[in-house]
Amino acid sequence: MAGDDTEPGRRTFLAVAAAGGCVIAGAVGAPALGFVGAPAMAAGSGGLRFVVGKLDDLDVGVPKKFAIVGDQVDAWTRAPRRKLGSVWLERTADREVRALNVTCPHLGCAIDVVADGAGKPTGYNCPCHDSNFELSGKRGEGPSPRDMDPLPVEIAADGTLTVTFKRFRIGTESREEVG
Numbered sequence: 001m002a003g004d005d006t007e008p009g010r011r012t013f014l015a016v017a018a019a020g021g022c023v024i025a026g027a028v029g030a031p032a033l034g035f036v037g038a039p040a041m042a043a044g045s046g047g048l049r050f051v052v053g054k055l056d057d058l059d060v061g062v063p064k065k066f067a068i069v070g071d072q073v074d075a076w077t078r079a080p081r082r083k084l085g086s087v088w089l090e091r092t093a094d095r096e097v098r099a100l101n102v103t104c105p106h107l108g109c110a111i112d113v114v115a116d117g118a119g120k121p122t123g124y125n126c127p128c129h130d131s132n133f134e135l136s137g138k139r140g141e142g143p144s145p146r147d148m149d150p151l152p153v154e155i156a157a158d159g160t161l162t163v164t165f166k167r168f169r170i171g172t173e174s175r176e177e178v179g
């Protein structure tokens with residue numbers, strides 16, 4: 001289930017939405033452009049919030065991949081609905097969800113879920129250089145210099161899931177957020 005998760009360039013993102021649930025979540029704008037839409041956060045300073053779906057979209061112990069899609073803009077151009085990245089969401093208990101960035105910390109390939117012979121997910125693997133991770137995101141064998149990158153996820157009273165999407169520098173042991 002590999003996908004194109006190469007990191008977009010450092011630009012500014014507007015009008016965010018998630019492909020999984022296709023619900024508008026918020027917006028971000030560069031200082032020169034001002035806000036577009038409701039609450040704004042700058043990329044690289046806490047991430048962008050995306051509503052990705054509902055808790056009931058997830059089965060316990062079965063990670064599901066959600067694409068993060070939004071409009072990318074700079075001072076002169078606007079590229080609508082560009083893929084910004086992807087997240088794995090795993091429901092770990094009745095009202096607990098774990099979110100992990102799909103991008104491999106080694107060199108940025110898309111990490112896949114690994115399942116046993118019965119189809120039960122057992123962990124993650126990056127197909128590019130064979131880095132393995134536990135379902136928790138903890139690093140196993142392979143060249144990845146750190147665990148998968150966790151992302152904040154909120155569960156609203158009605159089950160709506162909101163992920164704060166962030167991107168991190170690849171190839172480093174320490175986790176450094178990048179814009």
Ligand code: FES
Pocket residue numbers: 104105106107108109126127128129130131142143144
């Ligand atoms: S990019 Fe994932 S192991 Fe190299």
